[in-house]
Every structure is written in C-alpha cells, then in structure tokens.
Amino acid sequence: GQNIDQPTEMTATEGAIVQINCTYQTSGFNGLFWYQQHAGEAPTFLSYNVLDGLEEKGRFSSFLSRSKGYSYLLLKELQMKDSASYLCAVRARNAGNMLTFGGGTRLMVKP
Amino acid sequence: DGGITQSPKYLFRKEGQNVTLSCEQNLNHDAMYWYRQDPGQGLRLIYYSQIVNDFQKGDIAEGYSVSREKKESFPLTVTSAQKNPTAFYLCASSPLAGPRGPVTNEQFFGPGTRLTVL
Numbered sequence: 001g002q003n004i005d006q007p008t009e010m011t012a013t014e015g016a017i018v019q020i021n022c023t024y025q026t027s028g029f030n031g032l033f034w035y036q037q038h039a040g041e042a043p044t045f046l047s048y049n050v051l052d053g054l055e056e057k058g059r060f061s062s063f064l065s066r067s068k069g070y071s072y073l074l075l076k077e078l079q080m081k082d083s084a085s086y087l088c089a090v091r092a093r094n095a096g097n098m099l100t101f102g103g104g105t106r107l108m109v110k111p
Numbered sequence: 112d113g114g115i116t117q118s119p120k121y122l123f124r125k126e127g128q129n130v131t132l133s134c135e136q137n138l139n140h141d142a143m144y145w146y147r148q149d150p151g152q153g154l155r156l157i158y159y160s161q162i163v164n165d166f167q168k169g170d171i172a173e174g175y176s177v178s179r180e181k182k183e184s185f186p187l188t189v190t191s192a193q194k195n196p197t198a199f200y201l202c203a204s205s206p207l208a209g210p211r212g213p214v215t216n217e218q219f220f221g222p223g224t225r226l227t228v229l
Contacts (some may be wrong), residue, residue: 004153031216035216036228040199040223040225041222041223042201042222042223043217043220044219044220045156045199045217045218048217086190087153087154089154091216096167097216098144098156098159098169099156099218100152100156101146101154101155102153103151103152103153104151104152104153106151
C-alpha cells in the first residue's frame with residue numbers, strides 16, 4: 001500500500017512565503033503531483049516532479065527528494081486567493097500508475 | 112472548448128434509491144476516473160477505466176457501479192448498497208501513459224457533483 005502525509009491546516013500572511021510538506025511511502029514511485037482545490041470546486045493541476053530537485057512555475061515551486069520520500073510545495077508572495085486546499089498525490093507503478101492522494105492541507109491566508 | 116462536464120452539480124436522493132452521476136469529456140482521453148471526497152479529506156478512488164468496455168475497481172468500489180460504453184462517457188451509479196453515499200464526487204480523465212504518451216499524464220477534473228442522501 002501507499003501512505004501519504006501532509007499537515008491538515010496552515011495559516012500564513014498575505015505577501016509571505018509558505019512551504020507545504022508531503023511525505024510518502026510507496027513502491028514503484030512514478031511521479032508526484034500537487035493540486036490546488038478551492039472549497040467546493042475541482043482540483044486543478046499545479047506541478048509535477050518525477051526526478052529529484054526543484055521545479056519552478058511563477059510564484060509556485062515544488063521540490064522532490066525520492067531517497068527521503070519527501071516533497072514540498074513553496075508558495076511565494078502569498079495572495080488572498082491562494083487560500084485553498086493543496087493536495088499531494090503520488091503515482092506508483094505497483095498501483096497500476098493510479099494516483100493516491102494525501103488528505104490535503106488547508107491553507108488560510110490572512111491580511 | 113475541451114473539458115470535462117459533470118451533472119448535476121447538486122443532487123438529492125432518498126435513502127434506498129439508486130442514483131447515476133454523469134461524466135462526459137471531449138478531451139479524447141483514454142482513461143477516466145471516479146473519486147469520492149468527504150469533508151476535509153483527500154480523494155479516494157472508486158473506479159477507473161483505461162479503455163472502452165473495460166474498467167477496474169479502485170480502493171472503495173463497494174456499493175458503486177460504472178460503465179464505459181463510449182470513450183467520452185463514464186457514468187457512476189451509487190447503489191442502495193452504499194452505506195454512506197453523501198459526499199462530493201469528482202470525475203477525472205487523462206491520456207494514457209506509455210512510450211508515446213505524455214510525460215506528465217496529469218488528470219483533469221470535472222466540477223464535481225455533491226450528492227446528499229436524505
């Protein structure tokens with residue numbers, strides 16, 4: 001089976017930087033995804049990592065360390081609209097390349 | 112515009128009734144998925160299909176059924192056997208990963224259907 005852990009809730013201030021961590025245990029790792037989900041809406045794709053290192057996309061960056069089973073999503077210059085849940089999902093060959101999602105981290109951005 | 116549609120957005124049913132949620136995509140994706148999301152939790156896989164007329168159980172398939180008669184459509188039936196059906200249901204699709212497939216193979220989600228069983 002697979003196990004994915006991320007903090008349940010985080011709070012940060014507008015304009016600041018926040019890092020959301022995700023740890024996982026899996027066999028046959030084949031990629032890690034971050035999705036953003038606003039309340040009552042569909043998740044939208046943010047980033048994908050399959051090799052170690054940092055992927056940067058504007059204000060959002062995602063990091064992966066396969067040896068540590070660890071990833072983080074970094075959000076810079078926080079805006080109020082960044083208040084949402086952030087879902088970490090792992091794809092594994094041993095699970096038919098299906099995605100297994102963590103419980104999500106609810107981020108609240110305060111003025 | 113290409114995308115995934117789910118209807119209706121909100122659905123109310125009486126306990127003991129079967130209900131079918133629709134999911135349609137015009138992205139020409141081979142794979143389609145159904146997830147269930149409970150308040151404050153992540154997504155759990157119910158069923159998935161990688162090709163027409165074939166589908167596989169996910170982690171929580173009991174009390175649900177699906178069909179895949181067309182590439183564009185993957186309806187989900189919530190049966191009376193599902194003990195706690197009230198939830199937010201999300202449908203997704205993706206290209207198939209493979210030697211000639213896209214590297215990312217990300218899943219694209221529909222807007223979801225919120226089912227409440229009274």
